[in-house]
Amino acid sequence: MALAGMLLVAMTAWFVPWALAHTDWGNWWLAIPFVGCNVFVACTALLLAFNNSKRSIPLRVEVARGHEPLVGVIVPTASEPVDMVMATVGSVIDQRWPEDRLRVVVSDDGYSDELQARVATLAAELPHGVVSYFRPPKRGSAERIGESKAGNLNAAIRLLSDANCEFVETRDADDLVADPEFLRLTVSHMMLDDRIGFVQTIKESKTSEGDPFNNNELLFYRGMMLSRNADHCAFPCGSGLVWRRAALREIGHFPVWNLVEDIHSGVLALRLGWRGLYVPIVGAFAQHAPEDVANYFKQRGTWAIDSIRLFAFDRFRHMPWRMRLHFIEQTAFYLLSLPIMVLLIIPMAGLAFGQFPIDAAPMDYAVHFTGFAVAMELTMLAFAADRPLGAFVRTRVFLIGMAPLYAASTIRAFWYGAKKKPIYIVTRKTDEHRVYVSMLKAHWFLIAMIVFVLVMSARRDDFLLDFDPGSIYWAIVGLTGLGAFVRLSWFGVDVKRNILSRLQLRSKPDSHVQSDT
Template sequence: MKANLFPYAALRQRGASRFTALWLACCHCLAWLVLRLEQPGWQQVRASRDVWFPQVAGRRPLPGDPLRYLIQGCWLLLVRPWPERSFSLTRNLFGKGQGVGRWLAARLAPLSRAWTRRIESVMEPERKAAWQRRISRGSTGIYAVLAVCALLLAALSVTQPFGPLAQLAFVILLWAMAMVVRKLPGRFPTLLLIVLSVLVSCRYLWWRYTSTLNWNDSLDLVLGMTLLIAETYSWLILILGYVQTCWPLRRQPTPLPEDTSLWPTVDLMIPTYNEPLSVVRTTVYAALGVDWPADKLNIYVLDDGRREAFREFAAEVGVGYITRTDNRHAKAGNLNHAFTLTDGELIAIFDCDHIPARTFLQLTVGGFLQDPKLALVQTPHHFLSPDPVERNLGVFRRSPNEGELFYGLVQDGNDMWNAAFFCGSCAVLRRTALEEVGGVAVETVTEDAHTALRMHRLGWNSAYMRIPQAAGLATESLSAHVGQRIRWARGMAQIFRIDNPLMGRGLTLFQRLCYANAMLHFLAGLPRLVFLLAPLAFLVLHAYIIYAPAALLVLYILPHMIHSSLTAARMQGKYRKTFWGEVYETVLAWYIARPTTVALIDPSKGSFNVTAKGGLMEEEQFDWRIARPYLALALLNILGLGFAVWRFMTGPVDQQGTVIVTSLWVFYNLLIIGAAVAIAAEARQVRQSHRVRFKLPASLKLASGHYYRGTLQDYSEGGVAVELPEALSLAEGTEVSVVLGRGEQDYSFPGVVAREDGSVIGIRFNEMSHQQMIDFVQCTFARADAWLDWLEQQEEERPLQSLVEVLRVGFRGYLCLYRFLPLWVRELFAPVLRLLRWVASYLPRWPKTQRFS
């Protein structure tokens, strides 16, 4: 009892000094007197101390630990960042209180489901047609009146001027509605959140245009208008994004007829230029196993590199080989040349690193038979290797990557409006549609989207199948990643300039909006730079870019940010964590600003560049060339913080609130830039063949003839890992065979033991024949269910948790930068770093089970 009440000796044994042990023991006694530490909840917290309080885990006690416990404990009680938990801190300590929000959500849930079913029934084709007939028979006037009333009410809510107290009450009311609605099931709450977000954002923009420009000072007006134009662009992208993704279609595959003689002929094309044969080979092996009648499927390697090794490989495995004498128009020209030499009714296109699943054609071709005007079926681009952001931050398969928002939500939203567009790979196109538009477009460097736009203008339909049916390699380095995005941004700007979807004939209103949003999104470079530099205008130049008191800034800006974040979390949470979009935009802002601006002025500028795949990163390094703009932006914002301190100490008292708000903006910018710096710290990439985690039944066959059944844990082209029920204690180099099944047939692949970790055995394959490699690829990479884990449900998105993670990554970015600085610079900043680490040790953190590594 005495030891528990006054644990002085235990603290001394853990390495605490006498003063620290005495201080912590006194704090323990005080906690024992005030709190009911003998209760089971507190006992469980104490047993899991290292999980709930990572600040104090694995080190000796320090005098500041009581304050760290207090801050972290309050954070855990208030935020509760666990989506599903068998143990709830607040429930075990303070009872099972449900809360007003949860009580309201539970009672409104049936109403939400009913409204969702009603809306979905209207969206069904038969009900939609009946609803339109009903309107045409005489209800047009009623609906028109209701629409006008709704618009007038919305306009009144946007334009009505409020005083500070009235604005605060308005903000609290809408926030309370959003907090209740966001927990309700169905699509109706999503639409209601969109309405609230649009209302608040429009009110913010109206206030900015009517009340926050200083017309009496030229510098204030010019800089203020620059910021306002950037904000208007962001508002436009927000509204267009809501329209584009408010109702994802979730299209299901169309079944094929049982009579295979009715199935169309397909030309499967794999264009390549400078990629190594090791990358192309796996794609060809998988294509050979695609389930389709052999007499109706032709596979072609389109080699723009004119390499003899590729010609020999194609002949060995029995696929077609097409080349040409020049490289005019790059990939688009390569495909167009191949179209003239083939005659399949449909054309399936795969980038040379995208490995198709065996069911690809069976899931995508049925729609062409059902709809004679269907020109395109696009499937997701799924990646089996981490991109630079995932690898450098260590979040691969733990957090959605940059592309998942587009392929998980945006393209599905486009499909609702018949605006899903071609993405260059993993797609099937109708030859007659391609012929009608003159083949793949060659006027821009994003030939895929431009080709789809031309098809839609001529009345052709498109479809998006959200089921991943292929997997490829992501870019290995940040420089290659940035280069790829520069090409996309330049191409989209070129299309917007020479074939603007908002103009011309053939497109519906929503097709125009979807295409416009896809193109305008890539113009984010300049607005992002404006946001990163805007607060310096006030702190350094003393320019009032937002001519309003600090209190009104908070009352208008925060609701706009909060509602857009809540709505994004509801709509996009499975595909992108809140606030991570700002990190991606910051990484690209400097590099896409100039190409997009130039493309808008002169669309002929710029050329196609091939994205490098299959490279290695032998050791950790910092990409100083790519990070140079981030470092310049960071230094400018640090300078702004210095001016903020000076302005706060010496400036007028009535400006101190504005200085504080602007300083918080600068601090946020610094951490966003820090996240970009963290991505520039390149992690090692030494695997030529990337391992794919996937559990499959497998057997291990020894040279003695004994079989051991187990489970395949992961695989690559070079080897596998097999888990057996018990360890076999096999020596390294022991010859074994891995037996895998495909359908009702088993295949054996020879190899040697490379490592043994308990019951898990790592096996390195021996050199295999073409047929053995074909069999292995079709047993693993080309399986019908190989990439379906991409559709797994993500945990519930929590905007505050995502914000903290982004800020933590931003702080880590500066630590990464410090590691790569010269020694004399590190020694110079060592005291500052120790101070920052000491301050950071008091900040609240998410439990270890919820943190990114």
């Protein structure tokens, strides 16, 4: 990673000043966004290389048998399938932790009588007080602090105040305890270091073969989070997470300003001097992960809006600069969507109209841009070097394929502003497999534009003489990323069988018409 980073620095210094010196200001409408977006992409890649130049893996430390502290576990639910919730609660009880050292609260925002009865049945089989069912105040009531999951958690945690639980786990209703030593391997670090405010672990999901929607985020959980460890700024990711109760008391309550509370609560704790730790064990295993475009867009769009609102209106103030850079990198991942969209469109506009943002000989431009592009690709590849190639390819594809959604989320985040909170919708726990062509209008438009411009440009007599490697590079990047993501729009649907079925239905006579005989 260090060598790739140094190469990127050298190639950025080689390309960017040259591009500025050869900018065609006569075509300013192309030149300004083109150069500006290239600079943003370069800065993001340099930040990635800098932040991930070192990693820290904590030693394996376990709580000694017989010395387990009392741990409260909150399972917030909002109309998830009852069997799914009970499987999660059962996995909490079945891990290798004494039952009498647990206080599990199923906090039900769905007010399900069936769930209440099932929890009561389980509670009767366990020592008194181990598992309890709770209905938080209704949304909008004066007793409730916040809507959605944050309000649920804030209500449920009051039940643990009198139980003297020094540590509190928050576990999503569909997330099983994956490692039976989960609490033993996380709480141990907080017992040894009283400045650790929370411990986050890996979250994996039940996915189709090959994880087509990249739900397991291998590069994030097996790479980036270890780099955040090196600067003591791992942050909460919703589930597979244990908090120190004192840290939660100091931040007041789970924050309700953003759509979801996880990253924001970590920012508040880190700002107050608490440390975050990441332990690379699989602490949570989701029983379902979104594998249809509509549900996936909903989930990732929420994450994008959350991160961008934090960056724009919270600005990670009063945090050490190294720590702040990690959070900026997290946000830059989403903001990168805007320059990607611009860099897909501008080169195509140049090819279409024969006007380019750079005024230089094609070979001169090819030498400078190719080195810059190769250095960026090598930096990303070096970052993923110790991970499966498929994980790198999926991340690369999704960086381009999700650009239209993240660009829209960026605009929405700024439109809502600091005082108007977006509406939160719970991610579905079932898939709705169908053809989502209409949801990818931007993808189809960009693909059609790129193909049309390439075909028209190739027909020109001067195409080879004025060959533009930058435009061709972005065309290939765009077609690869957008095209691969379009394929997911009908994931789970047998398109051929679906078409044949429709044709057969059309060819059959109307069964409602009676014969004259």
